[in-house]
Amino acid sequence: MSKEKKTAMCLSQRALAMQASPIRRLVPLADAARQRGTHIYHLNIGQPDIATPRDIMDAIRNFGEEVLAYGPSQGLPALRQEIKKYLERQDIMVSADDVLVTTAGSEAIIFAMMAIGDPGDEILVPEPFYTNYNGFATMAGMKIVPVPTDVEEGFALPSKAEFVKRITDRTKAIMYCSPNNPTGALFSRKDLEMLAGLAQEKNLWLLADEVYREFTYDGGYHTSVLHIPGVEDRAIMMDSISKRFSACGARVGCVVCRNTEIMQTMLKFGQARLCPPTIEQVGAIAGYQNIDKYLKKMITEYQRRRDVVCEELAKIPGAIFKKPAGAFYIMPHLPIDDSDKFAQWMLTDFSHEGATTMVAPGDGFYATPGQGKQEVRLAYVLNEGDLRKALKVLAKGIEAYNRRK
Amino acid sequence: MSKEKKTAMCLSQRALAMQASPIRRLVPLADAARQRGTHIYHLNIGQPDIATPRDIMDAIRNFGEEVLAYGPSQGLPALRQEIKKYLERQDIMVSADDVLVTTAGSEAIIFAMMAIGDPGDEILVPEPFYTNYNGFATMAGMKIVPVPTDVEEGFALPSKAEFVKRITDRTKAIMYCSPNNPTGALFSRKDLEMLAGLAQEKNLWLLADEVYREFTYDGGYHTSVLHIPGVEDRAIMMDSISKRFSACGARVGCVVCRNTEIMQTMLKFGQARLCPPTIEQVGAIAGYQNIDKYLKKMITEYQRRRDVVCEELAKIPGAIFKKPAGAFYIMPHLPIDDSDKFAQWMLTDFSHEGATTMVAPGDGFYATPGQGKQEVRLAYVLNEGDLRKALKVLAKGIEAYNRRK
Numbered sequence: 001m002s003k004e005k006k007t008a009m010c011l012s013q014r015a016l017a018m019q020a021s022p023i024r025r026l027v028p029l030a031d032a033a034r035q036r037g038t039h040i041y042h043l044n045i046g047q048p049d050i051a052t053p054r055d056i057m058d059a060i061r062n063f064g065e066e067v068l069a070y071g072p073s074q075g076l077p078a079l080r081q082e083i084k085k086y087l088e089r090q091d092i093m094v095s096a097d098d099v100l101v102t103t104a105g106s107e108a109i110i111f112a113m114m115a116i117g118d119p120g121d122e123i124l125v126p127e128p129f130y131t132n133y134n135g136f137a138t139m140a141g142m143k144i145v146p147v148p149t150d151v152e153e154g155f156a157l158p159s160k161a162e163f164v165k166r167i168t169d170r171t172k173a174i175m176y177c178s179p180n181n182p183t184g185a186l187f188s189r190k191d192l193e194m195l196a197g198l199a200q201e202k203n204l205w206l207l208a209d210e211v212y213r214e215f216t217y218d219g220g221y222h223t224s225v226l227h228i229p230g231v232e233d234r235a236i237m238m239d240s241i242s243k244r245f246s247a248c249g250a251r252v253g254c255v256v257c258r259n260t261e262i263m264q265t266m267l268k269f270g271q272a273r274l275c276p277p278t279i280e281q282v283g284a285i286a287g288y289q290n291i292d293k294y295l296k297k298m299i300t301e302y303q304r305r306r307d308v309v310c311e312e313l314a315k316i317p318g319a320i321f322k323k324p325a326g327a328f329y330i331m332p333h334l335p336i337d338d339s340d341k342f343a344q345w346m347l348t349d350f351s352h353e354g355a356t357t358m359v360a361p362g363d364g365f366y367a368t369p370g371q372g373k374q375e376v377r378l379a380y381v382l383n384e385g386d387l388r389k390a391l392k393v394l395a396k397g398i399e400a401y402n403r404r405k
Numbered sequence: 406m407s408k409e410k411k412t413a414m415c416l417s418q419r420a421l422a423m424q425a426s427p428i429r430r431l432v433p434l435a436d437a438a439r440q441r442g443t444h445i446y447h448l449n450i451g452q453p454d455i456a457t458p459r460d461i462m463d464a465i466r467n468f469g470e471e472v473l474a475y476g477p478s479q480g481l482p483a484l485r486q487e488i489k490k491y492l493e494r495q496d497i498m499v500s501a502d503d504v505l506v507t508t509a510g511s512e513a514i515i516f517a518m519m520a521i522g523d524p525g526d527e528i529l530v531p532e533p534f535y536t537n538y539n540g541f542a543t544m545a546g547m548k549i550v551p552v553p554t555d556v557e558e559g560f561a562l563p564s565k566a567e568f569v570k571r572i573t574d575r576t577k578a579i580m581y582c583s584p585n586n587p588t589g590a591l592f593s594r595k596d597l598e599m600l601a602g603l604a605q606e607k608n609l610w611l612l613a614d615e616v617y618r619e620f621t622y623d624g625g626y627h628t629s630v631l632h633i634p635g636v637e638d639r640a641i642m643m644d645s646i647s648k649r650f651s652a653c654g655a656r657v658g659c660v661v662c663r664n665t666e667i668m669q670t671m672l673k674f675g676q677a678r679l680c681p682p683t684i685e686q687v688g689a690i691a692g693y694q695n696i697d698k699y700l701k702k703m704i705t706e707y708q709r710r711r712d713v714v715c716e717e718l719a720k721i722p723g724a725i726f727k728k729p730a731g732a733f734y735i736m737p738h739l740p741i742d743d744s745d746k747f748a749q750w751m752l753t754d755f756s757h758e759g760a761t762t763m764v765a766p767g768d769g770f771y772a773t774p775g776q777g778k779q780e781v782r783l784a785y786v787l788n789e790g791d792l793r794k795a796l797k798v799l800a801k802g803i804e805a806y807n808r809r810k
Contacts (some may be wrong), residue, residue, distance in 0.1 A: 009604075009609055011667065012521055012577075019679070020673055020676070045475070052473040060465065061468070067457055068652040070653040075732055103680070110678075115416060116417055117415060118546075134677075135676070135677025141523075141546055152420075172414070172417075175709070195584050199757035202413065204413055246472060248473065249475055249684065250682065251681065265416050268540070269423065271537075272423070272426075277654065280684060
């Protein structure tokens with residue numbers, strides 16, 4: 001058989017380049033621990049324990065159509081209208097035509113990336129960043145160029161110079177997430193104005209992942225990319241109901257942009273996949289209509305949890321972190337040699353009073369090799385009591401890990 | 406501003422290459438016709454009018470979890486198990502691990518394409534083909550290479566030689582759909598054995614879109630790519646519940662393959678997008694558990710509709726078609742100069758007794774320029790009475806269209 005024949009049926013380079021999920025690859029180890037009878041505190045994944053609002057569940061249960069039919073590729077008109085109104089209440093003025101409903105935030109990111117870049121093109125992203133940006137970029141054949149931030153500075157946005165020196169003739173966009181997954185950092189209006197100015201100066205797209213928009217603490221205000229004047233044509237906001245409504249399984253998100261040309265383009269991707277899930281959009285409509293009923297309570301709850309995590313982390317000798325201002329993550333530097341090994345060891349070799357704690361190793365959130373080895377991401381998605389126990393178990397784990405031979 | 410700056414913020418080549426949906430672009434014209442009070446018989450889109458099975462809707466309404474949480478990236482284990490059992494009943498032996506649940510058939514196709522090919526790689530597809538293959542290939546940077554079929558031969562599978570002469574060193578796969586959208590052709594076991602032999606000989610992947618698997622008439626048997634021995638490592642089957650359960654809005658599909666390496670690869674794409682919609686998977690489980698209750702009745706109904714369409718088409722002078730053996734589409738050659746113009750004209754300029762008929766222009770299903778101009782795709786997704794009226798209106802429309810100056 002000739003060489004060319006041999007290469008025809010193989011995996012694509014793109015497939016080989018796909019990173020296996022650094023969080024999900026610990027799952028078999030967790031399963032084994034559970035089978036041994038160990039209780040696992042899950043701080044490893046952003047799956048809130050908070051109940052999905054009743055209004056959403058009721059709307060889903062009351063879905064009355066006889067045929068579960070295709071919806072419009074743009075999303076249900078009523079949902080696009082509710083999203084427009086929801087944004088209006090945050091002083092973001094857009095029309096329903098500026099809203100394209102997507103199958104969760106994941107698809108919003110994929111559509112945005114594919115609309116602005118071709119294989120080989122680059123996107124600047126403050127690092128550490130949400131792991132799956134890598135996966136989406138790989139699917140699109142594009143490259144994430146990391147711009148480092150530092151735990152000692154609370155993962156504050158890098159300076160303009162740090163972005164500028166990484167811009168090449170393949171750079172198409174700056175992308176960021178605020179409030180940030182995985183760090184909890186909240187970028188200020190001034191930060192965003194710097195990014196917006198840079199995007200204008202270098203003629204780049206500006207992509208904002210605002211999935212955690214409401215998750216700000218101590219009265220902190222979230223500035224949207226859509227609040228910044230001068231970048232109306234280049235600002236693309238990516239969103240999801242997953243966290244806001246504790247509805248991760250719904251797979252309803254959206255992309256919002258005032259540039260009609262790029263919206264038309266993303267709609268073509270949307271038409272190819274026909275439509276987002278219908279019933280869960282009906283649920284989302286009810287969520288947006290009733291958002292004021294529970295959002296404040298939920299944020300108060302998360303702020304308390306953040307305080308608990310920080311209190312407990314402060315007791316761990318050698319832990320370095322700043323109190324995060326948003327999202328529901330914190331990414332402390334811990335006195336460990338290798339967070340990947342540590343996360344595995346916690347599942348395979350450790351328990352304290354019958355329990356262990358599962359964390360997300362820091363290196364999975366970095367594109368720069370060697371970075372994040374002493375960091376872990378903790379998602380504070382457990383109730384206060386469990387969270388306190390989980391952190392105590394983590395502290396005991398660190399001690400034992402460092403005592404082991 | 407320098408030239409290089411000007412090019413940074415622009416649409417991607419991929420975005421520019423995306424075809425606007427040839428069916429959906431007629432929608433504004435249909436809206437306007439409706440506003441004028443014209444009734445529209447929709448034969449243009451594969452949205453069945455048949456009620457989604459009660460079991461599915463009940464399962465959705467009875468969803469009892471408090472938190473609408475992320476599911477596994479592979480899909481719910483219970484659903485994968487039901488799909489395995491469903492395939493077993495059709496003599497397709499796979500394990501639940503060979504099943505990856507996707508966000509509808511669309512995602513199944515995207516994952517399969519991205520796993521097997523890189524930008525510039527080619528996939529051979531019998532033409533005409535499902536329009537959105539083009540869109541998915543464009544998103545993946547890949548190229549669909551059409552292999553022509555002919556209305557006069559009922560769009561039968563092309564000969565081996567026709568495939569062979571289009572194979573280049575960039576060819577990665579042969580992809581086909583049977584029962585076929587848009588033609589209704591059903592490929593025989595012998596056809597598939599030819600394709601399988603060719604795939605082995607040339608070391609290509611073999612991708613089968615089997616979304617219409619049950620939609621076969623006159624006792625015709627659907628052979629799955631997974632039935633064919635010798636291609637276990639290279640056969641990838643893509644599926645969806647959309648048509649089978651008249652649940653197009655559910656967005657639940659799957660990809661089935663016995664090659665664990667490619668399954669692991671596709672799972673990495675799946676992990677990046679986290680999971681398919683949870684509640685609608687719960688609905689799908691109930692659908693598969695109760696499929697025997699209504700499938701036979703549904704197929705009998707579609708067979709009757711097909712007969713009605715063929716009866717009425719036979720009365721149109723100059724119409725050329727063969728009675729299709731599967732799916733719920735037919736793609737007749739009609740005595741018109743340009744199916745795109747004709748489809749528009751039917752919406753903008755024609756009505757008969759207050760009604761018109763909306764069809765999908767044939768050229769949208771061809772990659773070869775100039776092809777399909779005298780063909781339209783009709784989806785027989787209306788009840789018998791309406792279908793007969795829709796075809797009579799179509800016949801009157803063709804007469805009037807050809808009489809116009």
